[in-house]
Amino acid sequence: ETGVTQTPRHLVMGMTNKKSLKCEQHLGHNAMYWYKQxxxxxxxxxxxxxxxxxxxxxxxxxxxxxxxxxxSHLFLHLHTLxxxxxxxxxxxxxxxGGRLLEAFFGQGTRLTVV
Amino acid sequence: xxxxxxxxxxxxxxxxxxxxxxxxYDTSDPSYGLFWYKQPSSGEMIFLIYQGSYDQQNATExxxxxxxxxxxxxxxxxxxxxxxxxxxxYFCAMRDYLSGTSGTYKYxxxxxxxxxxxx
Numbered sequence: 001e002t003g004v005t006q007t008p009r010h011l012v013m014g015m016t017n018k019k020s021l022k023c024e025q026h027l028g029h030n031a032m033y034w035y036k037q038x039x040x041x042x043x044x045x046x047x048x049x050x051x052x053x054x055x056x057x058x059x060x061x062x063x064x065x066x067x068x069x070x071x072s073h074l075f076l077h078l079h080t081l082x083x084x085x086x087x088x089x090x091x092x093x094x095x096x097g098g099r100l101l102e103a104f105f106g107q108g109t110r111l112t113v114v
Numbered sequence: 115x116x117x118x119x120x121x122x123x124x125x126x127x128x129x130x131x132x133x134x135x136x137x138x139y140d141t142s143d144p145s146y147g148l149f150w151y152k153q154p155s156s157g158e159m160i161f162l163i164y165q166g167s168y169d170q171q172n173a174t175e176x177x178x179x180x181x182x183x184x185x186x187x188x189x190x191x192x193x194x195x196x197x198x199x200x201x202x203x204y205f206c207a208m209r210d211y212l213s214g215t216s217g218t219y220k221y222x223x224x225x226x227x228x229x230x231x232x233x
Contacts, residue, residue, distance in 0.1 A: 031218045042118075043205070043223040050218035088157055096217035101147055101166075101209065103221050105159035 003027065006091050006106035014114055015081055021109045023074040023091030031096050032074040033103065034066060037088040049074060050096065081113045116141045116210045120224035127196045128232050134181070135191045135227045137206030146208060148189040149221070150180065153203040162204075165189055196231045203228050 004025045013019050025032065034046040048056035049068040063085075065077040074091055088110050092103040117140040127133035139148065150162040165173045165180045173180040181190040193200055206224045 033220070040225070042225050045220055045222070048212065048218065048220055050212070055212055055218055056220060090157075090159065092159070092221070094219065094221075096219055101164055102149055102161040103159075104161070105151075108157040110157065 004091055004093055004104050004106035006089075006109050008109060009107065010110050010112075012112045012114060013078070013081065015083070017081075018077070018079040020078065021076040021089055021091075021111075023076075023106055025072055025074075025091075025093040025104070027093055027095070027104060029093035029095045029104070030071060031094045032068060032071075033092040033094075034074065034076050035090040035092065037090055037108070043090070046076075078111075081111075083113050086111055086113045116143075116146075116208050116222050118206050118208055118222055118224035120206055120227050122227045123225075124228045124230070126230050126232055127193075129198060130195055132192060132194045133196055133229065135193070135204050135206075135229065137189045137191065137224060139187050139189060139206070139208050141187075141208065141210075143211075146210075148180070148182070149207040149209065150178070150189075150191045151205045151207060151223075152200075153205060153226070155202070159205070163191070193229075198231050198233060201229060201231045 007022045032049045036044045046060045047066045052068045067075040088108045090108045091106045094103040119138045146167045148165045151159045163175045163178045165182045177194045179192045203226045205226045209219045212218045
């Protein structure tokens with residue numbers, strides 16, 4: 001398997017549920033990202049991990065909890081979400097300082113909170 | 115702070131024609147990188163083309179070219195010979211160095227332009 005893989009692709013959850021989004025990259029990158037994409041808004045950067053250490057947290061509510069157990073895996077744990085959290089959640093990875101400068105994205109998880 | 119502006123929410127182009135998607139940016143860093151991504155309805159962001167601030171020539175990748183005007187802080191994407199499969203959202207992005215990290219960057223995106231190619 002190559003590239004960035006996100007699971008699940010679609011998720012419907014109630015406001016009292018707890019769920020997790022998973023991201024896996026097989027590119028050997030050292031940085032991983034979570035973005036939120038809502039309708040008619042720019043992609044919002046949520047978290048950045050560099051070498052498994054969180055280096056950026058853009059004032060994201062605590063109901064979103066990231067986890068990076070190793071350089072290939074990134075999780076986003078969700079609990080007590082609100083309907084406005086419904087969005088496409090994109091995971092990305094990049095190699096800082098490497099020859100390839102772009103970020104590589106997964107296909108996203110489309111989350112609906114009911 | 116870095117910012118990306120895309121002023122065209124939607125564009126139409128006839129198949130086989132060329133189209134230009136606008137992007138302006140704002141940064142105080144002398145060294146920066148600009149990217150264009152395509153997002154089909156499936157959701158995945160697909161990298162198209164990259165332009166570095168010190169690159170002497172405009173970037174080209176197949177049917178994609180970047181009209182880079184540094185003084186005007188614009189980095190417009192030109193798609194030549196449009197195809198029906200080009201219908202998608204297009205995002206302009208800038209890479210911003212995260213201070214205090216060992217070469218880690220974050221990517222800042224504009225609001226995107228939805229392109230529709232007409233048969």
